[in-house]
Each structure stands twice: as C-alpha cells, then as structure tokens.
Amino acid sequence: MRRPILGGNWKMNKDLGQALAYASAFKEAVLGVDDADIVIFPPSVYIEKLSEAFKGSPVATGVQNLFWEEKGAFTGELSTSMVKSVGATYVLIGHSERRQYFSETNETVNKRLKAVLKAGLIPMLCVGERLEEREANETFSVIEKQLKEGLAGLSKDDAKKLTVAYEPVWAIGTGKTATPAIAQEVHGHIRGLLNSLFGKEIGESIRLAYGGSVTQENIDNLMAEKDIDGALVGGASLDPVSFERIVRFRRK
Ligand code: PEP
Numbered sequence: 001m002r003r004p005i006l007g008g009n010w011k012m013n014k015d016l017g018q019a020l021a022y023a024s025a026f027k028e029a030v031l032g033v034d035d036a037d038i039v040i041f042p043p044s045v046y047i048e049k050l051s052e053a054f055k056g057s058p059v060a061t062g063v064q065n066l067f068w069e070e071k072g073a074f075t076g077e078l079s080t081s082m083v084k085s086v087g088a089t090y091v092l093i094g095h096s097e098r099r100q101y102f103s104e105t106n107e108t109v110n111k112r113l114k115a116v117l118k119a120g121l122i123p124m125l126c127v128g129e130r131l132e133e134r135e136a137n138e139t140f141s142v143i144e145k146q147l148k149e150g151l152a153g154l155s156k157d158d159a160k161k162l163t164v165a166y167e168p169v170w171a172i173g174t175g176k177t178a179t180p181a182i183a184q185e186v187h188g189h190i191r192g193l194l195n196s197l198f199g200k201e202i203g204e205s206i207r208l209a210y211g212g213s214v215t216q217e218n219i220d221n222l223m224a225e226k227d228i229d230g231a232l233v234g235g236a237s238l239d240p241v242s243f244e245r246i247v248r249f250r251r252k
Helices: 016-030 044-053 082-086 098-102 106-118 132-133 138-150 154-159 180-198 198-206 221-224 238-247
Strands: 005-009 035-039 059-065 090-093 120-127 165-166 207-211 232-233
Touching: 005 090, 005 106, 005 207, 005 238, 016 044, 016 059, 016 238, 035 090, 044 059, 044 090, 082 106, 082 207, 090 106, 106 120, 106 138, 132 138, 138 180, 154 180, 154 198, 165 180, 180 198, 180 221, 221 232, 232 238
Parallel strands: 005 035, 005 232, 035 059, 059 090, 090 120, 120 165, 165 207, 207 232
Antiparallel strands: none
16 A cells, blocks of 8 residues: 655745745644645745644655755755755655756756655655657657666665656646546556566555646546556645645545
C-alpha cells in the first residue's frame, strides 16, 4: 500500500499576509487527516513562517527549487542546509516551468536530486511531455529519457525516498486535465521503468503523483487509478477550501 501524497504548488503567488491567512484556515481544515501526506510548496521566503504556522498539523512544507552546491558565490541561490534550517522537508525538482523558463535540464535535475537526497530532504521529481511531443507519439520516450538521466547514479536506498510527479506540460494551468485513463497509462509506464531501474520491490513502493489541472471535481477519479498515488496541484491549491477537498479525496 502506497500512502497518498497531495502537494500544493503555489508557484509565485501570495504575499506574506495571504500566506499566513491561508495557513491558519488550512491547518484547522485538515486537522485529523492522518491517511495522506500533505505538503505545501510556497515561495521560499515564507517557508520559516509557514513551517511554524503548520506545527502540530499534518501539513509539511517544501521548496519549489534549490541549488546543489552547499554554499559560496552563487548569487540568488539557496542550498539544502538553508532550506532545512527554516523547516522545509520536501523539494520539487525539475518542474516543467523550471525546465521551460530557467534552463533546467535532466543533468541539472540529477545534480539537485543527489544534493537533496544527501541532505535528507524528500524529493518530488517532476517529469512530463509537451503537447508537440505527445502529438508526435513521443510521450514514453521523453519520459524515459527524463527518468533515466534524472535518476542516473541513484542507489536503491535513494530511490526508496523518491516521489515522481507526472505532469504533462499541456495539462498544467490549462484546465485540460489528462483523463484518468491517460494518466494511468503513463503512470503504468513510469512504474515499469522504475521496476526495471531499481527492482520490482522498490519500483512498486515509489509514489507516483499526477499533476495538471487537478481540481476538487476530478481528484476522486484520478486517485481511483491503480498507479496514481497522489497529486501535485497548482491553481486549485491556492484556495484552502478547494485544496482541503482535494486532500480529503473520496476513496473508491
Ligand atoms: C503544477 O504547477 O505543478 C500544476 C500541476 O499546476 P495546475 O494544477 O495549475 O495545472
């Protein structure tokens, strides 16, 4: 049994007052949820205050990105020890917006992933194809490359700590969710790849989250699929009421 994981990626949204108001409402709303992991990925500047605000609740915090070096002359960057010291436990790696706008590659994904694992933080690795790749029937090969290169050199022990988020780029922020069947097809393929990379026991234990226009309307059907173990939610995580409903998805 894989424990469900629901992540809310706020991206570059909310000021501090809005972030704190959300935290106090959401904390109350999800008190008692003990059958899923819940993570909020706010802008990094709010991590310390939000980690404090969520103390005593089932909500963990994570950062949307970080740098792989430990310290030094890297203007504008944050290291694993910095984000750990202010309370983050999770890290998003290789989100498609990082790949698209900030030159993230499978190679830099791999460096971040290794730094995150070394620091004892929990990585959520994002993969997914663009629309033109899906239309050219390249979905599986794109994802295979992202996973093989992104996960290069990871031990089986490292792999156990991983969550993979399948986020088809054409579904992110567009309102075009992959149908549960389409998402399951890719998740099944990812599961097969993980089994072949790390062995069946570990491959079957790795959580696979779906991301791309998840809402309170579609979460139940997505989560009913065999290899969908969670969701990474952008837009619908910005409202605490809608994210609460997603976190409390109905088991079928
Ligand atoms: C995301 O940012 O990871 C995401 C899936 O966004 P949205 O839910 O808005 O499509």
